[in-house]
Amino acid sequence: MLEISNLVKRYGSDEPVLKGLDLVVEGNTVVSVVGASGAGKSTMLRCINRLVEPTSGSIKLNGRELVNLRGANLRRARRTIGMVFQGFNLIDRLTVMENVLAGRLGYVSLYQALTRKFPQTDIDRAFHLMDRVGIAHYANKRADELSGGERQRVGVVRALMQEPEILLADEPTASLDPKTSEQIMVLLQSLASELSLPVLINIHNVSQARTYTDRIVGLRNGQMIFDGTPGEFNQEALDAIYGGIEAPDETGGEEQQAVETSDT
Numbered sequence: 001m002l003e004i005s006n007l008v009k010r011y012g013s014d015e016p017v018l019k020g021l022d023l024v025v026e027g028n029t030v031v032s033v034v035g036a037s038g039a040g041k042s043t044m045l046r047c048i049n050r051l052v053e054p055t056s057g058s059i060k061l062n063g064r065e066l067v068n069l070r071g072a073n074l075r076r077a078r079r080t081i082g083m084v085f086q087g088f089n090l091i092d093r094l095t096v097m098e099n100v101l102a103g104r105l106g107y108v109s110l111y112q113a114l115t116r117k118f119p120q121t122d123i124d125r126a127f128h129l130m131d132r133v134g135i136a137h138y139a140n141k142r143a144d145e146l147s148g149g150e151r152q153r154v155g156v157v158r159a160l161m162q163e164p165e166i167l168l169a170d171e172p173t174a175s176l177d178p179k180t181s182e183q184i185m186v187l188l189q190s191l192a193s194e195l196s197l198p199v200l201i202n203i204h205n206v207s208q209a210r211t212y213t214d215r216i217v218g219l220r221n222g223q224m225i226f227d228g229t230p231g232e233f234n235q236e237a238l239d240a241i242y243g244g245i246e247a248p249d250e251t252g253g254e255e256q257q258a259v260e261t262s263d264t
């Protein structure tokens, strides 16, 4: 279970970007986080895995406080948090298998990592997961020979190799075509349920959030102004989250479509 309470993030002396967020995510729920550009979605996700240092507040994962962890304790905590990125963050010149095994770097010794002597159990797990997401036959291909959707599957498997207690995805479908995006959303949804994993997804595509996630959290100016099911995510919620804000070009159409269909 993820428990965020009164999370505040201020960059320098600017106005806080997150203004006292509270959020609890339990079990295998898939939660989407929506909001206009600059609302604080990435900052929230990055506070959870401590890529961004929270200014104050508490973030607990399965009862363990993540804020203020340092050194080895922080590294141990980080490996329980899987992260999937918009740009995949793969190492292009390495094979799919090598990229996937990078998910085990927090668990093996430096010697094992440098000599690429991963335990057989890691390799078995890698094949099992690659098979599950349909990329096992690409194990020895270079990462840069794959399509965007295949690359994102590698990113998902790498995150799962960590045996995470939660999966965070920052715009995981924003670089993909609509059909591939939907396949990745379906994949995240089914993995959450198969692995009993809570998944938190930052997403601009409101219609995908409504279709593929169990719960939608809406941020505006660093405050949570909506928290409900896709069925509850109506015109009023959309107006509250996006009203008076120009939608980004690449998603405006989708958001408009969601506005138009929200009451149907």
Ligand SMILES: Nc1ncnc2c1ncn2[C@@H]1O[C@H](COP(=O)(O)OP(=O)(O)OP(=O)(O)O)[C@@H](O)[C@H]1O
Binding pocket: 011, 017, 035, 036, 037, 038, 039, 040, 041, 042, 043, 044
């Ligand atoms: N490292 C940083 N230093 C200073 N300000 C930052 C930094 N990172 C983000 N911000 C500011 O924090 C605010 C929230 O940014 P954030 O990236 O969290 O929003 P977002 O909702 O994820 O936006 P987007 O959908 O465009 O990714 C923005 O005003 C941004 O300029």
